[in-house]
Amino acid sequence: MSRPNIRYPPKVTPTFKLINDARERLKNTKYKVMVLSGKGGVGKTFVSSMLALALATKGYKVAILDADIHGSSIPTMLGMIGERLYASEAGIEPATGPLGVKVVAINLMLETPDTPVVWRGPLVSKAITELLAKVNWGENDYLIIDLPPGTGDEAITIVQVIRDLDGAIVVTAPSILSEVIVAKAINFVLKNNVRLLGIVENMSYFKCPKSGDIYYLLGKSTGEELARKYGTKLLAKIPLDQYIGEALDKAVPYILAYPDGEAAKALMKLADEVDRMVREGKN
Numbered sequence: 234m235s236r237p238n239i240r241y242p243p244k245v246t247p248t249f250k251l252i253n254d255a256r257e258r259l260k261n262t263k264y265k266v267m268v269l270s271g272k273g274g275v276g277k278t279f280v281s282s283m284l285a286l287a288l289a290t291k292g293y294k295v296a297i298l299d300a301d302i303h304g305s306s307i308p309t310m311l312g313m314i315g316e317r318l319y320a321s322e323a324g325i326e327p328a329t330g331p332l333g334v335k336v337v338a339i340n341l342m343l344e345t346p347d348t349p350v351v352w353r354g355p356l357v358s359k360a361i362t363e364l365l366a367k368v369n370w371g372e373n374d375y376l377i378i379d380l381p382p383g384t385g386d387e388a389i390t391i392v393q394v395i396r397d398l399d400g401a402i403v404v405t406a407p408s409i410l411s412e413v414i415v416a417k418a419i420n421f422v423l424k425n426n427v428r429l430l431g432i433v434e435n436m437s438y439f440k441c442p443k444s445g446d447i448y449y450l451l452g453k454s455t456g457e458e459l460a461r462k463y464g465t466k467l468l469a470k471i472p473l474d475q476y477i478g479e480a481l482d483k484a485v486p487y488i489l490a491y492p493d494g495e496a497a498k499a500l501m502k503l504a505d506e507v508d509r510m511v512r513e514g515k516n
């Protein structure tokens with residue numbers, strides 16, 4: 234196995250050939266779901282990586298693309314240390330994450346994970362298209378795509394290259410449940426004719442493990458109201474859970490290490506709901 238023969242940073246904007254190759258490569262992936270938000274730090278990477286694992290525990294073949302080029306963090310969230318992408322005759326081979334989830338992230342290609350990526354927009358678009366086009370994705374039930382905050386180059390590239398996205402999930406948290414920020418992400422999804430599966434409200438509340446009392450640490454949630462206002466669903470309310478940080482420190486994926494945790498249960502329900510909606514949307 235050798236290092237992928239791929240030029241980084243790439244030189245030009247994506248060509249039609251590259252875009253077509255990407256579509257061809259993803260032909261045997263049944264369902265494609267992107268995860269986005271108007272803001273950073275709300276838990277997109279947490280939700281997308283745990284959703285991927287939750288779907289894998291249901292027996293699905295799952296792949297995940299970390300499309301956050303500047304802030305690639307899916308490998309860390311999945312507890313993958315020292316993993317790399319390698320080239321084979323068939324292309325770039327995804328790294329194998331927990332439960333056999335295929336993981337593709339720019340951080341798995343850099344010399345060291347702390348190497349900064351200092352590319353401007355066109356290079357970012359090219360890099361994402363190139364990853365989609367050159368990775369040997371194989372056959373999958375699901376591809377989950379984790380996006381950086383906002384609706385910039387990465388999100389635009391994904392909706393343009395993957396024309397058959399099965400849905401989008403907008404992640405938010407009570408503190409940023411400012412309508413304008415959530416609305417930006419929702420409007421981006423709708424304007425690009427992607428099916429909005431719904432909103433996930435992360436960090437909704439904290440349940441004291443001793444007393445069972447509930448605290449709204451980031452503010453009282455209004456996820457239901459927002460979902461109603463934008464004609465969509467509140468897919469899940471995921472609480473704050475101290476074991477998430479602990480799992481990260483131990484480099485183990487939270488949902489596998491603490492399957493009975495409050496947040497883990499909410500994530501499993503989210504996976505059931507997303508799976509149901511996506512499959513019913515297709516059939």
Ligand SMILES: Nc1ncnc2c1ncn2[C@@H]1O[C@H](COP(=O)(O)OP(=O)(O)O)[C@@H](O)[C@H]1O
Binds near residue numbers: 270272435436475496
């Ligand atoms: N429900 C939660 N409870 C506790 N910590 C959380 C929760 N959701 C996310 N986090 C933590 O918050 C930080 C930001 O989450 P992340 O998924 O990286 O956000 P984003 O991808 O939206 O920028 C991470 O350290 C993550 O582990």
Ligand SMILES: [Mg+2]
Binds near residue numbers: 277
């Ligand atoms: Mg992230």
